[in-house]
Amino acid sequence: MTEFLIRRVLQSLLVLFLISIVTFGLIHAAPGGPTQIFLSPGLSQEAGRIQAHNLGLDQPVYIQYVRWLGGMLQGDLGQTFKNNLPVSEILWPTVQNTVILMGVAWLFAMLIAIPWGIYNSTSEYGISDQTASMISYIGFAMPVFWFGIMLQELISIKWDLLPLSDMYTMGKEGDMGDLFMHLVLPVSVLTLGFLASYVKYSRTSMLEVLDQDYIRTARAKGMKERRVVFRHALRNAMIPIITILGLDLPILVAGAAITESVFNWPGMGRLFIEMAVAREYSVLMAITVITAVIVVVGNLIADILYAIVDPRVQIGRKGGVSS
Amino acid sequence: MTQQPLIDVRNLKKYFPIKTGLFNRVVGHVKAVDDVTFGIHQGETFGLVGESGCGKSTLGRAILQLQKPTSGEVLFDGRSVQQMNAKQLRHLRQDMQIIFQDPFGSLNPRFHIRDIIGEPLRVHQQVSAAEIDKRVVELMELVGLDATRRNRYPHEFSGGQRQRIGIARAIALNPRFIVADEAVSALDVSVQSQVLNLLMKLQKELGLTFLFIAHGLNVVRHISDRIGVMYLGRLVEVGRTEELFANPRHPYTAALLSAIPRPSPHRKQERIVLQGDVPSPANPPAGCRFHPRCIYAQDKCRVLSPELVTLASEHQVACHYPLEALSHSEVI
Numbered sequence: 001m002t003e004f005l006i007r008r009v010l011q012s013l014l015v016l017f018l019i020s021i022v023t024f025g026l027i028h029a030a031p032g033g034p035t036q037i038f039l040s041p042g043l044s045q046e047a048g049r050i051q052a053h054n055l056g057l058d059q060p061v062y063i064q065y066v067r068w069l070g071g072m073l074q075g076d077l078g079q080t081f082k083n084n085l086p087v088s089e090i091l092w093p094t095v096q097n098t099v100i101l102m103g104v105a106w107l108f109a110m111l112i113a114i115p116w117g118i119y120n121s122t123s124e125y126g127i128s129d130q131t132a133s134m135i136s137y138i139g140f141a142m143p144v145f146w147f148g149i150m151l152q153e154l155i156s157i158k159w160d161l162l163p164l165s166d167m168y169t170m171g172k173e174g175d176m177g178d179l180f181m182h183l184v185l186p187v188s189v190l191t192l193g194f195l196a197s198y199v200k201y202s203r204t205s206m207l208e209v210l211d212q213d214y215i216r217t218a219r220a221k222g223m224k225e226r227r228v229v230f231r232h233a234l235r236n237a238m239i240p241i242i243t244i245l246g247l248d249l250p251i252l253v254a255g256a257a258i259t260e261s262v263f264n265w266p267g268m269g270r271l272f273i274e275m276a277v278a279r280e281y282s283v284l285m286a287i288t289v290i291t292a293v294i295v296v297v298g299n300l301i302a303d304i305l306y307a308i309v310d311p312r313v314q315i316g317r318k319g320g321v322s323s
Numbered sequence: 324m325t326q327q328p329l330i331d332v333r334n335l336k337k338y339f340p341i342k343t344g345l346f347n348r349v350v351g352h353v354k355a356v357d358d359v360t361f362g363i364h365q366g367e368t369f370g371l372v373g374e375s376g377c378g379k380s381t382l383g384r385a386i387l388q389l390q391k392p393t394s395g396e397v398l399f400d401g402r403s404v405q406q407m408n409a410k411q412l413r414h415l416r417q418d419m420q421i422i423f424q425d426p427f428g429s430l431n432p433r434f435h436i437r438d439i440i441g442e443p444l445r446v447h448q449q450v451s452a453a454e455i456d457k458r459v460v461e462l463m464e465l466v467g468l469d470a471t472r473r474n475r476y477p478h479e480f481s482g483g484q485r486q487r488i489g490i491a492r493a494i495a496l497n498p499r500f501i502v503a504d505e506a507v508s509a510l511d512v513s514v515q516s517q518v519l520n521l522l523m524k525l526q527k528e529l530g531l532t533f534l535f536i537a538h539g540l541n542v543v544r545h546i547s548d549r550i551g552v553m554y555l556g557r558l559v560e561v562g563r564t565e566e567l568f569a570n571p572r573h574p575y576t577a578a579l580l581s582a583i584p585r586p587s588p589h590r591k592q593e594r595i596v597l598q599g600d601v602p603s604p605a606n607p608p609a610g611c612r613f614h615p616r617c618i619y620a621q622d623k624c625r626v627l628s629p630e631l632v633t634l635a636s637e638h639q640v641a642c643h644y645p646l647e648a649l650s651h652s653e654v655i
Contacts, residue, residue, distance in 0.1 A: 214431040
């Protein structure tokens with residue numbers, strides 16, 4: 001187990017290193033640069049060059065990369081070009097905000113979708129199952145920005161039931177009740193998105209298992225159907241469900257750029273879009289690296305969970321994960 | 324034998340609907356088991372043979388109510404199994420068990436062997452964990468498995484060992500009746516005979532009644548007291564094993580028997596090769612279902628479906644023109 005973890009961490013570091021090189025290169029290869037965005041148009045070319053020199057932007061890309069990497073390894077995420085603010089100061093609040101929003105939506109979707117999917121698998125094509133299918137199709141097909149705007153139009157503007165956007169009403173920062181009211185609409189949009197796939201996944205995964213020979217064996221033993229479903233089927237059906245949950249884990253932090261933009265939620269997804277427009281390299285890099293770290297950690301967690309639910313997956317015994 | 328059979332199957336039918344189109348319209352039925360009547364006596368092994376897809380497994384499962392029969396009746400020890408509610412049926416599972424064909428798919432990969440074998444005990448009997456463990460050890464030793472491996476998972480066992488696990492599971496509650504659904508056909512020939520001998524040993528020791536389903540006649544001959552031959556969802560011939568092998572009266576049985584390879588190269592024997600494929604059970608031929616492949620088919624066979632009639636003692640055939648009984652000198 002320890003050996004497996006060490007190997008995986010080393011592999012992950014390599015992956016992160018490669019990701020950072022690729023993204024750094026891509027960001028710098030994009031047309032236009034930070035100087036064109038934040039320098040006032042009246043500034044002379046000479047002054048612009050001095051500015052760029054001070055920020056290190058006149059150096060070759062690889063020198064810039066090494067500098068950035070050096071800072072990163074010392075825990076320094078860098079400063080913004082514009083107001084020379086530390087990146088960490090901008091980033092951490094948005095990470096928290098995103099985790100609040102996405103976490104609530106994700107938990108909500110999971111708590112509804114998995115039991116619902118399991119139930120639907122036991123009554124295939126029943127009313128409940130058909131309803132779930134319908135909702136999934138809607139969830140998959142409807143663009144989130146459109147659904148978000150429609151909710152705002154109806155619930156906030158027409159009926160004035162819930163706040164239109166933002167995380168808190170001005171002057172009520174930190175008020176839990178106010179936060180809750182602001183959460184309802186964006187969480188509804190995001191939950192539908194998660195729910196659409198989770199309910200289908202858990203249903204299909206369960207159906208596949210319920211069709212297995214060993215389920216017939218379990219029935220032949222004369223067990224109650226409930227025990228067959230929960231003791232025998234569910235444990236086998238959990239693997240694909242865990243996979244999809246694990247794959248979605250990074251989104252919890254990376255955020256949903258579109259939903260956050262529609263509801264003006266001060267999260268990381270919205271920040272990324274703003275910073276991409278402003279060419280704030282250090283913020284973009286920080287977001288990319290953080291997301292990459294979470295993807296890697298999420299996969300690691302999923303692998304460990306496999307081993308817990310599936311005895312055939314042995315971690316570390318014969319080198320890595322084998323099945 | 325005039326006593327009441329332990330298992331009494333009467334006019335059992337199992338049809339699977341064929342659905343098609345937008346609204347799942349039922350356009351027909353696959354008649355997997357079509358009007359089958361037979362009985363199995365206490366302590367007897369009844370062999371059921373037939374080609375793939377002839378409905379043997381479905382019949383076995385329908386008897387155990389693992390698949391609900393479309394119509395007909397199954398009596399277990401005189402009690403109608405159909406009329407039982409879910410609870411009574413679960414209770415009856417203690418008395419009738421099944422050994423499945425596939426030793427790989429039929430064991431839950433997430434369960435320890437001790438749980439696979441011990442679960443029926445936990446579900447049906449009020450016994451302590453220690454007693455269950457003791458019984459699991461007993462059962463594993465009975466079927467020739469190393470009981471110290473009871474905390475392992477199915478994938479750590481070979482095919483033959485897994486089949487033994489399936490057998491230990493099936494006999495855990497001391498059932499009276501066991502359906503062995505192609506219990507050995509997934510195994511190597513060498514392991515096959517081991518498992519067959521194990522089943523025969525268990526039958527002697529525990530007084531079991533078997534319905535032994537197989538597609539090969541030689542395996543069935545080894546173990547069965549009586550044999551039923553199935554073709555396209557129907558029983559075409561039923562008889563005592565020696566009698567059936569010596570005197571097949573149905574042309575289909577005769578064809579099956581002639582397909583068994585003989586170990587002697589000198590003995591020339593006529594091989595009856597059946598022409599054509601098995602017709603679809605969704606659209607079986609009119610009259611006798613075997614007539615399109617039967618070399619003796621007459622006009623009557625194309626129109627009228629033969630009933631299973633008793634020709635000699637305990638020998639029943641569903642054929643309008645049964646083969647002549649051979650004189651004993653010709654017996655193989």
